[in-house]
Every structure is written in C-alpha cells, then in structure tokens.
Amino acid sequence: MAKTTDDGHHIGLVGLAVMGQNLVLNMADHGFNVAVYNRTTSKMDDFIAYCKANEPSADRVHGYADVKDFVKSLARPRKIIFLVKAGAGTDAAMNSVVPYLDKGDILIDGGNANWNDTIRREKEFKAKGIEFIGSGVSGGETGARFGPSLMPGGSKEAWKSLRPIWTKIAAKVDKKTGLELTGAEPGKPIKGGEPCTAHIGPDGAGHYVKMVHNGIEYIDMQLICEAYSIMKNLLGMKPDAMSKVFAEWNKGELFSFLIEITADILQQKDPENPRKFFVDAVLDTAGQKGTGKWTSISSLDLGIPANAMAEAVFARCLSALKEERVAASTSLKGPKAKKYAGSKKAAIEMIRDALYCSKICAYAQGFQLMAEAQHEYNWKLDFGTIAKIWRGGCIIRARFLQKITDAYNNDKKLQNLMLDPYFKKAIHKGQANWRKVVALTAEHGISAPAFSSALAYYDGYRSAVLPQNLLQAQRDFFGAHTYERVDKKRGQFFHIDWPEPGRPQLKV
Ligand code: NBP
Numbered sequence: 001m002a003k004t005t006d007d008g009h010h011i012g013l014v015g016l017a018v019m020g021q022n023l024v025l026n027m028a029d030h031g032f033n034v035a036v037y038n039r040t041t042s043k044m045d046d047f048i049a050y051c052k053a054n055e056p057s058a059d060r061v062h063g064y065a066d067v068k069d070f071v072k073s074l075a076r077p078r079k080i081i082f083l084v085k086a087g088a089g090t091d092a093a094m095n096s097v098v099p100y101l102d103k104g105d106i107l108i109d110g111g112n113a114n115w116n117d118t119i120r121r122e123k124e125f126k127a128k129g130i131e132f133i134g135s136g137v138s139g140g141e142t143g144a145r146f147g148p149s150l151m152p153g154g155s156k157e158a159w160k161s162l163r164p165i166w167t168k169i170a171a172k173v174d175k176k177t178g179l180e181l182t183g184a185e186p187g188k189p190i191k192g193g194e195p196c197t198a199h200i201g202p203d204g205a206g207h208y209v210k211m212v213h214n215g216i217e218y219i220d221m222q223l224i225c226e227a228y229s230i231m232k233n234l235l236g237m238k239p240d241a242m243s244k245v246f247a248e249w250n251k252g253e254l255f256s257f258l259i260e261i262t263a264d265i266l267q268q269k270d271p272e273n274p275r276k277f278f279v280d281a282v283l284d285t286a287g288q289k290g291t292g293k294w295t296s297i298s299s300l301d302l303g304i305p306a307n308a309m310a311e312a313v314f315a316r317c318l319s320a321l322k323e324e325r326v327a328a329s330t331s332l333k334g335p336k337a338k339k340y341a342g343s344k345k346a347a348i349e350m351i352r353d354a355l356y357c358s359k360i361c362a363y364a365q366g367f368q369l370m371a372e373a374q375h376e377y378n379w380k381l382d383f384g385t386i387a388k389i390w391r392g393g394c395i396i397r398a399r400f401l402q403k404i405t406d407a408y409n410n411d412k413k414l415q416n417l418m419l420d421p422y423f424k425k426a427i428h429k430g431q432a433n434w435r436k437v438v439a440l441t442a443e444h445g446i447s448a449p450a451f452s453s454a455l456a457y458y459d460g461y462r463s464a465v466l467p468q469n470l471l472q473a474q475r476d477f478f479g480a481h482t483y484e485r486v487d488k489k490r491g492q493f494f495h496i497d498w499p500e501p502g503r504p505q506l507k508v
Helices: 018-029 041-054 067-072 088-100 115-127 140-146 156-169 205-233 239-249 257-267 291-302 307-320 322-328 344-377 383-389 400-410 421-444 449-461 468-479
Strands: 011-014 034-037 061-063 079-082 106-109 131-138 149-154 273-277
Touching: 011 018, 011 067, 018 034, 018 041, 018 061, 018 140, 018 156, 034 041, 034 067, 041 061, 067 088, 079 088, 079 156, 088 106, 088 115, 106 115, 106 156, 115 131, 115 149, 115 205, 131 140, 131 156, 131 205, 149 156, 149 205, 149 383, 205 239, 205 257, 205 291, 205 307, 205 344, 205 421, 205 449, 239 257, 239 344, 291 307, 291 344, 307 322, 307 344, 307 449, 344 383, 344 400, 344 421, 344 449, 383 400, 400 421, 421 449
Parallel strands: 011 034, 011 079, 034 061, 079 106, 106 131
Antiparallel strands: 131 149
C-alpha cells in the first residue's frame, strides 16, 4: 500500500456528513492519508475526536479548519473529493478551494449531482486547467464505509490518478461467483476480488449512470412492494409468513440485497409494541430525493419508453396523497371480487414469476435509456461493465446483474435486454403467471402499477403493429401533422385535405 508521502496527504475530502465520514474511514483503512475539511468546523472536530476514540486508522485522518491549509496539505496533483449536498452547496464548496489549486489538480464530486451540472462543471474547470471527475457513489453509509460501487466520469488522465484509490476502496466481488465479498470491519478491509468501479466515460457519464442506477432502484423497490401487497391483500398473508417467502426467493435467481432486507424487515417486531410487526406501524407514504424523477424526465426527453420506471416514481407520489386516499377509500368503490380461492402456494409462485419478468423489463428500460443517452451526449458506454460494477456495494446488487454482464459480453450490440436468449427464455417461462397476477390484481382492485406497466411494455415492444396508425390519422385530421404509409418507403409524408368536421350546433 502507498506509504505516507513526504509532500502531503494522498487525498482530501470536503463534506463530513454521513457519506463523507464513512468514505474517509474507508480510505484510511486502505492506507491512504486523508486531509478533511468541513464548512462547519465543529462537525469536523467531533469527527476527528470520534476517530481518535474509536477507529484503528485514526492516525491517517487529519482535520483542517482553514481551507487554504487543507489544500496546501495535499500531495500533487491534488485530489479533493466532495461529498456535499448536491446543487448550490457543491458549487459553493468547490469554489472555496479553487483559489488555492494549481493546474492539473483534480476535483472529484462524489455527491448525487445532476449529470448536466457535471458536464457544466467539467467544462468550467477544464478552462481553468483543473481536472474534474463526477463519480456516482452508491451503497449508502455502509457502502461508503466498507465498499461502495463507484461510477466515475471524466478524462482518462484524471481517472489514472484516481484509479489506485477508487479500486482499493470500492466493493469487491468474487471472480468466480460474481457475488460480493463481505465481512469487512474497521481496520480490516476486504482483500482481493474484483473492484466494483470502472471508468464510465467523459464528463457527466458517471453521474448519468448513477442516476439510472437510482431509477432502477426505485422500480426494484416498487416491484417488491407490489409482491408484498398482493400477498397481503389477495392471500391474506402476515408479515412473518411473507418474510419466509422472500427469504426463499432469495435463494434463487431473485437473490439480491433488496430482497434480503425485505425478508429481514418483514420479520422485525415493532420496538414500541413488540407483539406487532414493525412494517404495520410504518405510515404508507414514501419520500424521494429526486434521482428517480430525473431518470423519468430524461427518458421522456430522450423518447425512451421507460414506463415502469416512471410508474415507480408516480407510485411514491400517489402514496404521498395519504389524506386524499383515506377520504376516497370511503367513497370510491372497487370491484366485488370473490375471495381468492386458489392454491396459496401456486399463487406465490405466480407472484414470483410476475416479479422476475417485471424486473427484466425494468432493467431493459434502464439499459435502453443509457443506450440512447450515450448518443445524445457523445459517450461510449460499456453496458457489460456497468452491470459488472453494480454486482457489489450498491443498493441494486444482485445475482441477476451477472446475467446482464453475460448478455452484453455475448452481444455488444444487444438492442434490448429482453432479446438476450437467457432473459427471453425467462420471460417466456414466466409470462403466463405474470399475466394471471396482473389480471388478478385488476379483478380484485389491488393497485400494481409496476407489474402491469412492465407487462404493457413487454406486449407493446413485441407488437409489430400498434394502434398509433389511428393516432397519426387523428393528428393529420386536426393539425395537418402528416402521416407515413404502410405501402410506401419510410420518410415520405402524406396529408389528406380533410373535410371541415361537422361541429354540433347549439340550439337555443
Ligand atoms: P448531505 O447531502 O446532507 O450534505 C451535507 C454536507 O454538505 C455537510 O458536510 C455540509 O456542511 C455540506 N454543505 C452544505 Br449542506 N452546503 C454547503 C455549502 N454551501 N458549502 C460547503 N458545504 C456545504 O450529506 P450526505 O447525506 O452525506 O450526502 C453527501 C452527498 O452524497 C450528497 O450529494 C448525496 O446526495 C450523496 N449521496 C448520499 C447517499 C446517502 O445514503 N446519504 C448515498 C449516495 C450519495 P455543514 O456540515 O457545514 O452543513
């Protein structure tokens, strides 16, 4: 490991909230000397005191109250990571260090920046001779502490300088199984394995890919919630019984961090009333910080039908209308469906299939979105590598991701994940059950927007003919928007001189 340098700390970090503190400790555990700075000095003092009392690598972490001293304490080219609230806070923090930088120094934004901000910042800093990397950091505080998935975007030269640090601190996966290596402790990081980081592309590519990761996280979580809701409302299952189902599912192709924590959550008792389950005590309104919304906005901007991902965002919005929903529940009637009389075991298998098929569609949408974005922003993304670095450290880590890596390694030009032989077979096998589940939810009045919109996407994508012939005719009728013909070459546009529509006359 790198030795203490005589000419300064290996790296500096600005922003000592939960993510920054944990990333500092991760770097220190890997032998890097880290200088830290925070706008509010007392928080930095508390952190240094905490390190001295608790952390084996505390002697590698040094705090600076003055930003100039902080910058001057770094080895050249200086590398400074920012883990600051995204937006204006990040700009302010970066601008505070700029006066003390030299040409060739490198700023790294590890926050959840919007990729457009990253493109802008990269341009602005380049003009000043400063290198800039926008790196997605996923995995929450535990990931930051013991191994996150890191998605850096920026120049190749800047990546070369950051790489030794990023590859050391990233999560590691077993080369053979593709599963995350776990068991790190303070002062004892994971050794060996494949690091969950790779250079994603120039300027905003890393932050864009991190944003899509979060969009996929939204839909993954929503799909699990719908499976839970159907087991609860259709099959009348209790949380502990559902916990066992999720734990069982986690032994197979659905194996993932989110399924695993769902099994744990469902068996958790309420700390305030230990005879009840915790999940029943949690109010059914979800918050959001914006990355799911950004993903959906980007899909609309780029014209990519990521409808299931958007449904996951809307489902959170609908959940937030708690008072309206409570009022409507007493006045808007649902169907008078009979109690579900089929086999519970068979129904659980149907739900599993619906979840898996919907998940494939949702990931297909995420990867299609990235494929379009690379044209728009002039990036060259490697989808096999992206799936590979999501196998560990991040919230969507799953066995499934190895299959996505395999799919793109087998066919670099794969147009849609659903067309890969492995995923195609999985959908063909599960679709009958998936359709039954969607039909059952409609029949019984159970809201399952992600299951049903994923199915609509699948059926739409595999349709050689959609009803938009009629839609285009309507557009030509009222707005002379023209249409193409089935019996003529693409790119030729026609228009009919429609008769003035007969408007109903109001008789007085
Ligand atoms: P926050 O997003 O809550 O940001 C808090 C930090 O930003 C503090 O150090 C604060 O300094 C600093 N800061 C602010 Br606010 N405004 C500033 C300004 N004008 N100038 C300088 N510093 C300023 O912290 P977090 O939850 O640790 O997240 C850090 C970044 O990582 C964010 O961009 C977040 O989106 C991203 N992220 C978070 C997670 C997660 O699980 N929390 C996961 C992945 C990525 P102060 O102490 O002086 O107020």
